[in-house]
Amino acid sequence: MSQPAHSDPFDSALNQVNTHSKPSDLKITDMRFADITGAPMHCTLMKIYTNQGLVGFGEVRDAATKTYALALKRVILGENPCNVDKLFRRIKQFGGQSRQGGGVSGVEVALWDLAGKAYGVPVYQMLGGKFRDQIRIYCDTDVSGKPDGIKMGQALKERMDRGFTFLKMDVGIGLIANEPDALSYPLGLMEEMNRLGRHGWRWSVKSDEERAERNRSYDALNVPHPFTGIHLTEKGIDRLEQYVAEVRSVIGYKVPLAADHFGHIALEDCIRLGKRLEKFNLAWVEDLIPWQYTDQFVRLSQAINIPVCTGEDMYLKESFRPLLEARGVSVIHPDVLTSGGILENKKIGDLAQDHGVAMAIHMAESPIGCLAAVHSAAATENFLALEYHSVDVPWWDDIATGYAKPLVKNGFIQVPDAPGLGIESLNDEVISAHLHPGIPGLWEPTDAWNDDWSHDRLWS
DSSP: OOOOTTOOHHHHHHTTSOOSOOGGGOOEEEEEEEEEOOSSSOEEEEEEEETTSOEEEEEEOTTOOTHHHHTTHHHHTTSOTTOHHHHHHHHGGGOOSGGGGHHHHHHHHHHHHHHHHHHTSBHHHHTTOOSOSEEEEEEEOOOOSSOOHHHHHHHHHHHHHTTOOOEEEEOSGGGTTTSTTSEEOSTTHHHHHHHHOTTGGGOOOOSHHHHHHHHHHHHHHOOOGGGSOOEEOHHHHHHHHHHHHHHHHHHOSSSOEEEEOOOSOOHHHHHHHHHHHGGGOOSOEEOSSOTTOHHHHHHHHHHOSSOEEEOTTOOSHHHHHHHHHTTOOSEEOOBHHHHTSHHHHHHHHHHHHHTTOEEEEBOOSOHHHHHHHHHHHHTOTTEEEEEEOOTTOTTGGGGEESSOSSSSBTTEEEOOOSSBTSOOEEOHHHHHHTBOTTSOOBSOOOGGGTTOOOOOOSOO
16 A cells, blocks of 8 residues: 655554564663462562563562562663673672572563563573473472372372373482481481471561571571481381382383482482482482582492482582583583573583583472573473472462463473563462462562662672
8 A cells, every 4th residue: 555645664664563662772660579479389579670661570489588689679770671691790799509599590580581572582582592392391299198109109190191291209308207217317306307397497587586496497407418417227218219119110110200309318328228219210319419519429420320410509500510520410400590590591501411411490480480491491402301390289370471371281381482481461369369478568669779789899
């Protein structure tokens, strides 16, 4: 159709283009949060706002304080979120290992979401494209009540019936803690640990007495594996071997089965147990010892014929290099919300590939953290499988909108082609129904953090 004589052809063409966002003029204006519980963990959802109405979604990993992210607000306000790598290099010094990396990682995820929305492309495309159209999910499964391998096997078989092609379960001292003579340890230690509670240091305190109890809990529970004095007896190893045998008797040997949460036991006990579990063809044994002990990982890997895995508590690719160069692991297992975010996680995977090591991804988070992992996994060639721990959370899919539901279908997630992470909005009704009881508020202002100041330079 011909244009009127006075019409500018450029203006006419521009009318056919989505101009709701001008990426070069995009600026960050605010950061806000909502804390939910039961999805399956404590999840801190994040929004980063801009001057053009675009909102980026991020997440702080389970039970990490959002202070780690709030402290970054002053650094990114007024900046263009599309400069993801520039801003990441500016903020990464404020992250740390384990949950301390949650602030940096969550912000990085939200920046990628904004950049994708601004340019109208999915995140994986900005990472160089994708190696796969769907992401294999491994289903991590818990069973309550008295330890029973048959019961666990039946729960895993139900996961297989729902289409999951890769499984994981816990195998450790928690299964035998109440069995006489299954463990040896300093008298009173296990009882004190049980009394204080595994997550005691997360309590919100209301008195000096509660604060003192929380501090005792932290001291008792925050002890590296080699220093606890907890050891497996032969009876304990027999019982754990029997447990895994019962599981395999139900699910068979065809499906990959990984194992986690062995407990804080010494390296020699890990080796003794590992040798007894070799016959069950495990996909990997995870976090048997703290990731920092490279030499112990080398000893473990050389002593047992099961792939050795670690990584969910590690921040930045530099942390993975010693383990990979020493040949201490066969599988790495970073969490995008700990490792440094979407791009850093891909870099970690690429580094592992250079050493012939596969990358699985830890994920026990909301759909925000899940889709961040999906994009990173899609863009990483040596990816193996992504964790999913929310099968039994019926409202998990409804936390956000914009993707096909269920997000996990027949054991896979289709890589979304929508801009950014593939999330259109967050469902405030669902979020409000599951707010953390100890952390009230939904997207409350955080202006107090706008002008926090620090001398951030790392050199003189």
